[in-house]
Amino acid sequence: MTVVLLPSLLAAEAGGRNRFELEAETLGAALRxxxxxxxxxxERGDLRRLVNVYVDGVDARDRDGLATELAGNETIRLVxxxxxxxR
Amino acid sequence: xxxxVLVGTRKGLFLLESDDDRREWELAxxxxxxxxxxxxxxxxxxGTIHAATNSEVYGATVHRSADRGxxxxxxxxxxxPEDTGLTLEKTWHxxxxxxxxxxxxxxxxxxxxxxxxxxxxxxxxxxxxxxRHETRDRWHPGAGGMCCHSIALDPDEPHRIYVxxxxxxxxxxxxxxxxxxxxxxxxAADFLPDPFPELGxxxxxxxxxxxxxxxxxxxxxxxxxxxxxxxxxxxxLEANGLPSGFGFPLALDHREPDSAFVVPExxxxxxxxxxxxxxxxxxxxxGSSWELLTDGLPxxxxxxxxxxxxxxxxxxxxxxxxxxxxxxVFVSPDAGDTWVEAADQLPPILSVEAARS
Numbered sequence: 001m002t003v004v005l006l007p008s009l010l011a012a013e014a015g016g017r018n019r020f021e022l023e024a025e026t027l028g029a030a031l032r033x034x035x036x037x038x039x040x041x042x043e044r045g046d047l048r049r050l051v052n053v054y055v056d057g058v059d060a061r062d063r064d065g066l067a068t069e070l071a072g073n074e075t076i077r078l079v080x081x082x083x084x085x086x087r
Numbered sequence: 088x089x090x091x092v093l094v095g096t097r098k099g100l101f102l103l104e105s106d107d108d109r110r111e112w113e114l115a116x117x118x119x120x121x122x123x124x125x126x127x128x129x130x131x132x133x134g135t136i137h138a139a140t141n142s143e144v145y146g147a148t149v150h151r152s153a154d155r156g157x158x159x160x161x162x163x164x165x166x167x168p169e170d171t172g173l174t175l176e177k178t179w180h181x182x183x184x185x186x187x188x189x190x191x192x193x194x195x196x197x198x199x200x201x202x203x204x205x206x207x208x209x210x211x212x213x214x215x216x217x218x219r220h221e222t223r224d225r226w227h228p229g230a231g232g233m234c235c236h237s238i239a240l241d242p243d244e245p246h247r248i249y250v251x252x253x254x255x256x257x258x259x260x261x262x263x264x265x266x267x268x269x270x271x272x273x274x275a276a277d278f279l280p281d282p283f284p285e286l287g288x289x290x291x292x293x294x295x296x297x298x299x300x301x302x303x304x305x306x307x308x309x310x311x312x313x314x315x316x317x318x319x320x321x322x323x324l325e326a327n328g329l330p331s332g333f334g335f336p337l338a339l340d341h342r343e344p345d346s347a348f349v350v351p352e353x354x355x356x357x358x359x360x361x362x363x364x365x366x367x368x369x370x371x372x373x374g375s376s377w378e379l380l381t382d383g384l385p386x387x388x389x390x391x392x393x394x395x396x397x398x399x400x401x402x403x404x405x406x407x408x409x410x411x412x413x414x415x416v417f418v419s420p421d422a423g424d425t426w427v428e429a430a431d432q433l434p435p436i437l438s439v440e441a442a443r444s
Contacts, residue, residue: 008121009120009142009144009145012120012121013161036145038146038161039146039148040145042146042174042175043166043169048144048145050143051145
């Protein structure tokens, strides 16, 4: 199972849950499974600029972004960027 | 009965409650922590709170609560069509539909967008007549973005509605929002090469008087105006005793169409209340003259009141509500004659709206 960990504001928006276990083939598919998907992705389905996503500790933007493939045992951590974010 | 005031701040939503005297207030909250509350209203039809909520990180949305802020749900569908090339930037103003229009509300947003819901805020559909307006390439954003911040419904004519967009101007619709016509004749746009264009004006707040719906008021970047013909023409009013024509907030007295309240700022270059005081100005003669209201307001202040940080209730006499960027809420329970400070030291206030509870 892939584990997704949410920061506090997203957890509040997800009914108080900060940890989700799910199965998905890609990072984008995993994020779209979340009840807070619309806060993480914009209406075009792109990752919001100031949301950082770490897949097993590696910035998803340094991998294949939302197309990053998942084997099913990763830990995905969502973090609000501290400053201007990365494109 | 009591009065509930929803105070939207940069850091969550606060709730103030009082009896009908409106002089002693109890503060609750914050709720929706982490969100900037650009505007929040309690729908007079069912009491549901709707809040235009924005986050630098997580985007723009609308939250709603049917239990006075205990629990919240978020809009499930809200966005702009891909073929417009636009994406939602901010949500600015929620306007409940009329009595009998169950489930209908309107949402003003940036960039220059209007949405409508018919299911109580679960899904919001863009209003094509605004989003795809033929003059859109002549609109431009103000300092706060290209925000649709004012939505005024004619209380008597169910198909008539107005919006104010910065800086596109005032637009009116006679067909329920299908088509829109600019309504800016006589209002200035001093920042454009043609100071009196068809559109492009920077309206800051637009209201329709509930008892005389052909009368509209607006606080503009370039002046304070009144229209007596549904926006077909406008009369400029600040030379009749206001210290400045620049400002954002505007409030009306539901009993008296000739009354209006503004909180001017010194200028667009120096956005503080003039003369080092927090001054509310009231007219009771349609803008022919203005009086400074001072009783209970700070006489030494360099304040700022945002466009949604000022409102009135429907009691008799009406209460006037003012929230400052310095985190104070002032309430006048007697149409501006006297004021009490209902709360202080809140985060910067973006909106105040009163409702029966």
